[in-house]
Amino acid sequence: MSIITKKITKLENIALNPAKAVAESCKETGKEAVGCFPIYTPEEIVYAGGFLPVGMWGGKKEFKESEAYLQGFCCSIIKTNVELGIRGAYNHLKAVIIPALCDTLKCIVENWKIAVPQVPSVAIVYPQNRWAAGSQEYLIAEYKRVRSELEKITGVLITETAIEQAYELYEEYRAVMREFTEVAAKYPQTIDAKKRHLIIKAGYYMDKAVYKEDVKCIIEELKKMPEEKAKGVKVVATGLIGEPIEVLDIFVENGITVVADDLAQESRQFRTVGRPEGTIWEKMAGRILDQRGCTFLAEQKKSRGDMLINMVKNTGAEAVVVMMMKFCDPEEFDYPVYKAQLEKEGIPILYLEVDQQMESFEQLRTRIQSFAEML
Amino acid sequence: MFLGIDIGSSSSKVAIVDENKNVVAAKVVNMGTGTNGADVAMQAALDEAGITLEDVKYIVATGYGRLKFDKADVQITEISCHAKGVQTLVPDADTIIDIGGQDAKVIRLAGGQVENFIMNEKCAAGTGRFLEVMSRVLNTDLKDLSALADQSTKALAISSVCTVFAESEVISSLAAGEALADVARGANFAIAKRVAGMCKRVGTGKKIVMTGGVALNDNMVRSMAAELGQEVTAVPHCQVVGAIGAAIFAHEKYHK
Known part of the structure; x- marks a missing residue:
């Protein structure tokens, strides 16, 4: 099996088996995981605390317990998160961070405390008037509150230096991903629609320091190949x-x-x-x-x-x-x-x-x- | 000879065209995907054309059962096939409303080609299934629903878009003494409203035609026209338009 096939298969398997992948990442890194709800959470703060930020993008689960908290018309991603939370699938998480970015999320920020009391939650409210002068100040205060709440829950001090280091790592990860999407577009046969999605998704269940290297490797291997035509x-x-x-x-x-x-x-x-x-x-x-x-x-x-x-x-x-x-x-x-x-x-x-x-x-x-x- | 088969949710339709793309046979069997309706309809069409399967040079399957029909050379979606059929039967049509057993589609054409389309969601509202449920509640044959609706003297609104809720709404109306004819007309308008909403999303052109089994219901076609405020006509042989389109595709694919 070629290097690129190996790397793609590895990331595909991770994306298709998130629970197993998170358990393995925790074992390999010695870190405990913190859940990050969609759409945006300050993962750098989590990472700086020595935790593994894990994406919580729902999944295919039948709704039973979550029906008590969310109606049929609510977003199935969030409903799945609540369902899995109640069933105990997230009991290993040190905490979850929930941004109040839509109506469903706003309500779950509150309901989570009752529905899944065994997994502590930290809410974050993003500024909507982003063009207003006070937005930056407000958002920084929110980030600092998230840090302080995470410190309280985990008992770990999260220093600014550690956050700076985490931010640098995340900026590198983000740059790698931007390059990946550009390069992948030139190889539509090797990186088809499904592979592209799974490769990107795998990053939410891995340590970014490890993941970005895997993606870099895929990019380098792709670049060695002649560009492909879309079928x-x-x-x-x-x-x-x-x-x-x-x-x-x-x-x-x-x-x-x-x-x-x-x-x-x-x-x-x-x-x-x-x-x-x-x-x-x-x-x-x-x-x-x-x-x-x-x-x-x-x-x-x-x-x-x-x-x-x-x-x-x-x-x-x-x-x-x-x-x-x-x-x-x-x-x-x-x-x-x-x-x-x-x-x-x-x-x-x-x-x-x-x-x-x-x-x-x-x-x-x-x-x-x-x-x-x-x- | 070239054969097109449209295996839908509630019926199977087969059309056969000759070398000059003339329709030589067209059959509808009221058994859909998952039954032997496809084979029955195909045999009936072959008999009508006076040929055997060996005389057929190319077969195109369409409809929900298209992927399960192993005699087909190729599968093409019913959206493309309805467009092809309408292009042949009503060349100046630019908008197709196709209401079948389990879904409704609005297809926009430009130069005979599909320019855009919209399908209803996974729901019986606005489909033939809705009329089937209504005809059962009204204790009327589906084919008699149109004549019954024609006798209506007042507009009765069915506000529920959900077929299940609409059924209980209709039962309540009947219990309140509303006339069967008014309920039948109300059911047609309920579908027309739902499909008109779809037309808004995709836009309508100058010449709107209806295909699919629901277009057999004249009162429904008129309700659709009233709701859209535009003339709407049913394509001749409305149930087999998709099969005719598939047969023409078969002809074109063979000669490509």
């Missing part, structure tokens, strides 16, 4: 996450390649470059204040449509695929705005409504195949 349609994906995984299988079957993304679980985590100047707190706050095109962070003028149009133009993509998680209202509210902009530019849109509990994919198969036939 079918090249698309830009937007939305929350590129799952359920079966959807990506259908993409691959129909020759649909993701050449760039605006997914919350993928590029939104690393596309914004940190500010070079300022204190560590200002740099961390800057990453949120400077983030553009994300529905969870309000903008005075929505930039997502223009951003998607540019992504399509820059990558030579032929269409945009919307992965709409039921019933994510922030994402739903953005849709009519960027849809109109994309239509004006003549960019076709494939709208896929998904949730993590889906069992039947025939309707989606028809949509995806029809879209591929249409293009």
Whole structure:
């Protein structure tokens, strides 16, 4: 097996088996894990405390216990997290950090304390008026409060020096991921839609110091190979996450390649470059204040449509695929705005409504195949 | 000869075209995917055309059962096949409303090609299944629902978009003494409203046509037109449009 195949297979297995992967990462590093809810959490603070930040992006679980806290129309990612929390799947976590970035998350910040009392939680509320002068000061105060609460829960002192070191590591990880998405687009056969997603996802269950080296290795190995031609349609994906995984299988079957993304679980985590100047707190706050095109962070003028149009133009993509998680209202509210902009530019849109509990994919198969036939 | 088979959720449709793309046979069997409806419909169409399977040079399968039909040379989605069928039967149509047993689709055409489309979500609201449920509640044959609705004298709104809730809403209306005809018309309008919402998302053109089994319901077609404020016509042989499209694709694929 070649080096690149080995590395890709390793990361695919990790992404497909998060619980096992986290247990192994904890064992290898001697660290304990702290859960990080979507969409944004200050992972650097967690890492600086000597803990392993672990992404909590739901999964395919039948809802039973969580029904007591969340209605049928709530986001299935958060509902799965609550379900797993109540069932005890997160009992090994030292804590979870929950950002109040949407209505469901806002409520879970409170309900978690009752539903999953055995796993301590730390809430973080991001500023929405990011253009207001006080936003940076406020966000820094929130970060410092998160640090202090984590210190109280874990009994570990988290120094600014350690946070600076963690931030440097994370900036390097983010740069590696930006390069990966650019390079992967040139190798649509080796890095198909499913592999691309799994490689990126694996990073949420590993120590970033280890993970970034694996991704660097994949990039280097790819660069040694001649560039590949896409077999079918090249698309830009937007939305929350590129799952359920079966959807990506259908993409691959129909020759649909993701050449760039605006997914919350993928590029939104690393596309914004940190500010070079300022204190560590200002740099961390800057990453949120400077983030553009994300529905969870309000903008005075929505930039997502223009951003998607540019992504399509820059990558030579032929269409945009919307992965709409039921019933994510922030994402739903953005849709009519960027849809109109994309239509004006003549960019076709494939709208896929998904949730993590889906069992039947025939309707989606028809949509995806029809879209591929249409293009 | 070239054969197209459209295996839907509640019926199987087969069309056969000759070298000149003329339809020589078209059959509908009210048994859908998972049954032997596909084979029955195919045999009936072959008999009608007076040929055997050996005379068929190419087969295209479409519909939900397309991937399970092992006699097909290739599978193409019903969206592309309906567009192809309509392009042949009504060349100037630019918008297709296809309401089948388990889903509804609105397809926009440009130059005969699919330009955009929208499908309903995994839900019976706005589909033929909704009418099936309504006809059962009204103790009427599905094919008689249109004539019953024509007798309506007042507009009765069915506000629930969910088929299950709508069923209990209709039962309540009947218990309150509402006329069967008014309920039947209300059911058609409920679908029309739901599908009109889909039309808004994808936009409608100048010439709207309806395909699929629900287009057999004349009152439904008129309800659709009233809801959209535009003329809507049912494509002739509305149930087999997808199969005809598939047969034409078979012809084109063979000669490519």
